[in-house]
Amino acid sequence: MDHSPWSFEQLPWLPLPSADFARLSDALPQLPCPERIRTVCTLAGSALNTDQSIRLARRWRKARIECPRTGLPTFRLAIASNATLGLILPCIEVSALRHGLHLEVIATDFGQTMQAALDVNSSVNAARPDAILMAMDHRGLPFLPGFDPEATDSVCETLDHLERMRDGFLRNGCQAVIWQNLAPTPEGLFGSLEPMIPNTWRWRIERFNQGLIERLQGSSDRLLDVAGLAMAVGLHRWHDARGWQQARLPFSTACVPLYADHLSRLLAAMRGRSRKCLVLDLDNTLWGGVIGDDGMTGIRMAEGDPVGEAYRAMQRLALDLRARGILLAICSKNDAEIASRAFREHPEMILRPEHIAVFIANWEDKASNLRRIAERLNIGIDSLVFVDDNPVERAQVRSALPEVAVPELPEDPALYVTTLLAGGYFEAIGFTSEDRQRADQYQANATREESRAEHADLDGFLQSLEMRLLMQPFDALGRARIVQLVNKTNQFNLTTQRYDAREIERMEQDPSKWTLQVRLLDRFGDNGMISVVIIDKRADGWMIEAWLMSCRVISRRVEEAVFERIVAAARQAGVEVLLGSYVATERNGLVREHYRKLGFERLSGDDAASIWRFRVADHVTRSLPMIIEEN
Amino acid sequence: MTNNQSKQTNLERLETVFKEVFDDSAIVLTERTTPADIEAWDSLSNLRMFMALENEFGIRFATQEIGHVQDVGWLVDLVDSKIIS
Numbered sequence: 001m002d003h004s005p006w007s008f009e010q011l012p013w014l015p016l017p018s019a020d021f022a023r024l025s026d027a028l029p030q031l032p033c034p035e036r037i038r039t040v041c042t043l044a045g046s047a048l049n050t051d052q053s054i055r056l057a058r059r060w061r062k063a064r065i066e067c068p069r070t071g072l073p074t075f076r077l078a079i080a081s082n083a084t085l086g087l088i089l090p091c092i093e094v095s096a097l098r099h100g101l102h103l104e105v106i107a108t109d110f111g112q113t114m115q116a117a118l119d120v121n122s123s124v125n126a127a128r129p130d131a132i133l134m135a136m137d138h139r140g141l142p143f144l145p146g147f148d149p150e151a152t153d154s155v156c157e158t159l160d161h162l163e164r165m166r167d168g169f170l171r172n173g174c175q176a177v178i179w180q181n182l183a184p185t186p187e188g189l190f191g192s193l194e195p196m197i198p199n200t201w202r203w204r205i206e207r208f209n210q211g212l213i214e215r216l217q218g219s220s221d222r223l224l225d226v227a228g229l230a231m232a233v234g235l236h237r238w239h240d241a242r243g244w245q246q247a248r249l250p251f252s253t254a255c256v257p258l259y260a261d262h263l264s265r266l267l268a269a270m271r272g273r274s275r276k277c278l279v280l281d282l283d284n285t286l287w288g289g290v291i292g293d294d295g296m297t298g299i300r301m302a303e304g305d306p307v308g309e310a311y312r313a314m315q316r317l318a319l320d321l322r323a324r325g326i327l328l329a330i331c332s333k334n335d336a337e338i339a340s341r342a343f344r345e346h347p348e349m350i351l352r353p354e355h356i357a358v359f360i361a362n363w364e365d366k367a368s369n370l371r372r373i374a375e376r377l378n379i380g381i382d383s384l385v386f387v388d389d390n391p392v393e394r395a396q397v398r399s400a401l402p403e404v405a406v407p408e409l410p411e412d413p414a415l416y417v418t419t420l421l422a423g424g425y426f427e428a429i430g431f432t433s434e435d436r437q438r439a440d441q442y443q444a445n446a447t448r449e450e451s452r453a454e455h456a457d458l459d460g461f462l463q464s465l466e467m468r469l470l471m472q473p474f475d476a477l478g479r480a481r482i483v484q485l486v487n488k489t490n491q492f493n494l495t496t497q498r499y500d501a502r503e504i505e506r507m508e509q510d511p512s513k514w515t516l517q518v519r520l521l522d523r524f525g526d527n528g529m530i531s532v533v534i535i536d537k538r539a540d541g542w543m544i545e546a547w548l549m550s551c552r553v554i555s556r557r558v559e560e561a562v563f564e565r566i567v568a569a570a571r572q573a574g575v576e577v578l579l580g581s582y583v584a585t586e587r588n589g590l591v592r593e594h595y596r597k598l599g600f601e602r603l604s605g606d607d608a609a610s611i612w613r614f615r616v617a618d619h620v621t622r623s624l625p626m627i628i629e630e631n
Numbered sequence: 632m633t634n635n636q637s638k639q640t641n642l643e644r645l646e647t648v649f650k651e652v653f654d655d656s657a658i659v660l661t662e663r664t665t666p667a668d669i670e671a672w673d674s675l676s677n678l679r680m681f682m683a684l685e686n687e688f689g690i691r692f693a694t695q696e697i698g699h700v701q702d703v704g705w706l707v708d709l710v711d712s713k714i715i716s
Contacts, residue, residue: 051651051683058654086675242694247678 003047003408006415008233009254010047011261013407013423014098015398017046025059033067040064042402044097050087050256057090060097071586072102075267078129078174079105080113080165082140083250091260098261099268100382110248111140114161117168125173131270132174133224133263134162137250138182143204147189151199155207159215166221176500177221178266181209183230183238183251220483220501222266222429229262230255265427272488272498275405275425276379278321279370281388282332282339282361286318286351287311288413291338301348308348310413315350317417325435326426327357327442329373331386334361357442366393367400377442378551380490380587385425387416432481434528444524445552459625462556465522467626469561474508474515481529482517485548490587492559493548494580494594499534512537514569518562520553527553531562541577541613542570547594554590557624563598565628567619579603580612641688641707641714648687652680662704674698688714 003012018024025043028036040060048056064070075096079085085107096103106127108116113136116122124132141158144151166177185201188194194202209227216223230238233255243249251259268274283290288300288307301315302308322328328351332339339361343353353359358373366388374381382403388394394406407423409416428435474482483501490496499507507513518531530553534546544566549559570578580595584607596602599619600612646660653671666672672680681697684690684706690713700706 051679055651055654084675087679242697243678245694246697247675249678253679253682 003410006410006419008422009237009258010049011257012047012410013419014045014047015408017043017048017052021046021048021052022055025056028059028063029066033069034071036063036067037070037072038402041097041100044094045402048094048257050091050253053091053094053257053260054087057093060093064102070102072097072100073271073273074102074104075131075271076104076106076127076129077267078108078124078127078132078169079135080108080116080124080132080169081135081137081250082111082113083135083137083244084110084248085135086247087249087253087256088135088260091256092263095257095260095264096267099264100273101264101268101271103264103267114165114168117165117172120172122172125169128173129175131176131178131222131267132166132169133178133180134165134169135180135224135250136162138185138201138205138208139244144199147200149197149199153198153207155204155211158208159211163215176270178224178263179212179216179221180224181212181227183227184235186235186239222270224263224266226259229259233258262424265424266429269427269429270487272490273382274427275326275385276383277327277329277357277373277377277385278318278426279329279331279373279384279386280318281386281390281393282330282334282342284389284413285311285387285409285416286315287342291342292334296342296346299342299346301346301350303348307413310416312348312350313417314413314420317420319350319355321426322355322439323436324426324428324431325438327377327379327439328355329358329377329384330356330360331366331369331373331388332361333363333366336361355439357439365396365400367397370397370401370404377445378491378554385420385423387420389413430480430484432484434481434484437526437528440525441527441552444527458555462625465524465556465625467556467558468521469558469626469628470519470521470631471516471562471565471628472631474504474517476505476508478517478529479504479508482532485529485532485550486546489548489550490585491551491590492554493546493585493588494544494591495546495583496585496588497546497583499546507534514542516562516565518549518558520556520558531558533562533566535566537573537575538579541579542566542573542575543579543581545581547580557626559594560598560622561624561626561628564622564624565630567616570616576616578614578616580614581609582612583609641710642703644687645684645703645707645710648680648683652676652683660703662702662707664703666700684710690714 003010006012021043024039028040031039043056089105089107092105093103106124106129108124116124142161143154143158170177182205184205188202189200190197194200197203238251238255240252243253280286288311289298291299300308301311303312318328340359343349343351358376360369360373370384370386371381374384381401385405386397387407389409397404398406405425407420410419479501482504487498507515514535514537516533517529520527520530531549533544536543536545580600582595595612600614603611603613605611642660646658649658649660650656653669653676655671658669678697681692685692688710696709
């Protein structure tokens with residue numbers, strides 16, 4: 001049942017595979033499609049080793065042919081590598097399922113990476129992949145083969161070489177680029193002097209990694225931090241000379257599932273599927289002991305008590321994640337008054353009531369409470385990570401709500417922090433000032449919800465918020481947040497069209513586009529940029545190709561104010577017709593009637609996708625409970 | 632346990648590993664089975680097979696021992712020699 005001893009390579013945050021794993025994976029083809037997909041995702045969600053991953057990937061490749069509609073978003077990944085990918089590919093396919101993606105992989109031929117990049121017709125470029133992963137091993141890069149104290153620096157040349165490759169892929173068909181940095185080698189020629197001697201491997205790889213980070217600053221290219229991963233595993237365990245010599249395996253076979261999981265996290269984050277909220281149990285998760293039995297004075301979380309310090313570390317981690325923009329919620333079987341008193345009054349508590357967006361302590365089942373937490377925060381169930389020391393609760397939540405991530409927790413609380421972080425649930429592809437403030441914004445939302453109850457009529461309530469909307473076209477300053485919003489928003493999103501930073505940047509100057517970014521301030525604080533509109537100025541009318549809004553500001557008539565702005569701009573440009581497109585996804589049912597509510601009529605399409613039309617002349621100006629400022 | 636019995640047992644354990652690595656539950660090993668008899672036996676699965684045997688028996692193979700399998704009898708003897716020593 002238990003992962004012991006704790007070993008990073010064995011994915012200890014995931015439940016161990018069922019004893020029936022081999023039989024279940026063999027039986028996939030006998031299941032009807034929806035269940036086949038659910039089952040393969042459950043199997044992929046366990047801690048599979050390399051052989052098990054290969055087995056499952058093989059079964060799934062066959063089993064999925066009859067189920068072309070997996071319901072999972074597809075990610076088409078190309079891999080350029082100078083090492084053997086035979087073990088890596090199946091492991092990536094499996095770990096992608098674990099992270100909610102259906103992966104299609106295109107690999108370059110061995111030793112043909114530059115040709116693959118520069119040739120428009122190469123299999124990689126022709127496939128127009130969503131991203132190209134440049135998975136290069138240091139032994140196949142244009143470094144000098146050995147140590148030569150007289151040699152000139154080959155690090156820059158190597159980086160230039162890779163940048164040429166990158167430019168080729170981007171120019172010829174790939175949508176985005178993922179770089180890898182290099183794992184340092186464990187051995188050295190000089191001992192402790194090693195990092196100071198130019199042209200040793202240690203020195204070169206450090207310079208390479210540093211140089212790569214400098215080149216990636218401000219770029220929309222992504223980094224897979226292989227160096228960090230290898231160091232976390234331990235360099236002697238990561239590297240495997242025999243595997244390289246026998247079959248050009250770039251690193252130890254045992255580490256392949258771990259590598260694959262890290263890559264899949266990154267791909268999922270690029271698809272906007274990172275988790276947003278950490279939900280914590282209390283007894284023996286945030287403090288030692290049971291507060292209902294042991295009382296305020298009996299629970300352990302004191303500095304100086306080793307057991308207490310283990311739980312303090314967990315609280316500290318939660319607070320640090322909050323500072324990163326992750327929401328915190330409590331879900332505990334407890335008396336609400338007793339549990340919340342600890343947050344208010346216990347002198348050793350690091351977490352306080354103001355850090356918690358939703359606090360639920362009752363005796364109901366945890367799956368229902370988790371549903372409630374997601375509803376109150378207006379986020380998807382699949383945005384939650386639930387941490388509980390009790391294996392029974394974990395199993396209940398996993399079976400009732402498979403979309404919730406539920407890490408295994410080891411017996412020893414000293415390993416809680418390590419395990420939760422090793423799980424990588426909060427993979428980020430950017431960090432903006434909006435992220436820093438997000439937890440506060442949700443907190444303010446909760447306060448707004450309370451004050452909503454005091455205002456019987458909605459407009460009176462909205463008036464009392466003293467909202468100010470700042471609207472302006474796309475610009476460089478807003479770019480990072482626009483890209484983030486465009487790629488993360490799932491619910492209030494009419495077309496769920498994703499754009500990368502380069503595409504957004506192009507729109508800033510593109511005369512054929514009309515763009516809008518919207519920031520909202522109110523009495524409780526700055527909500528940051530919360531809405532984005534992209535319009536294609538077509539001859540037959542302005543086509544709204546993207547319209548999305550953060551769920552935090554739903555029901556505040558912001559979308560109506562945005563519409564007023566669009567109509568005003570259309571009028572000014574002499575445009576008579578606005579066209580809107582709605583493309584249904586699993587998660588945007590909220591806006592199915594968006595265009596109808598605004599007075600559009602449906603021109604064509606069905607429930608899955610439709611086109612709507614609005615005649616500008618028919619517009620009746622609305623009076624809205626907010627001030628609009630334009631730039 | 633006689634030497635003969637232990638070989639039989641190890642051959643069975645090898646067969647289980649082979650079925651898993653070469654993904655073929657129909658594999659039946661004898662001491663005379665050679666790489667040519669197993670369709671999925673290529674250089675990568677060969678290496679995986681050796682690594683799986685290392686895990687199964689708690690032993691380690693040297694580079695010069697990997698890649699020169701004459702037949703399964705030879706492999707069983709190699710495993711035996713490592714378990715005993």
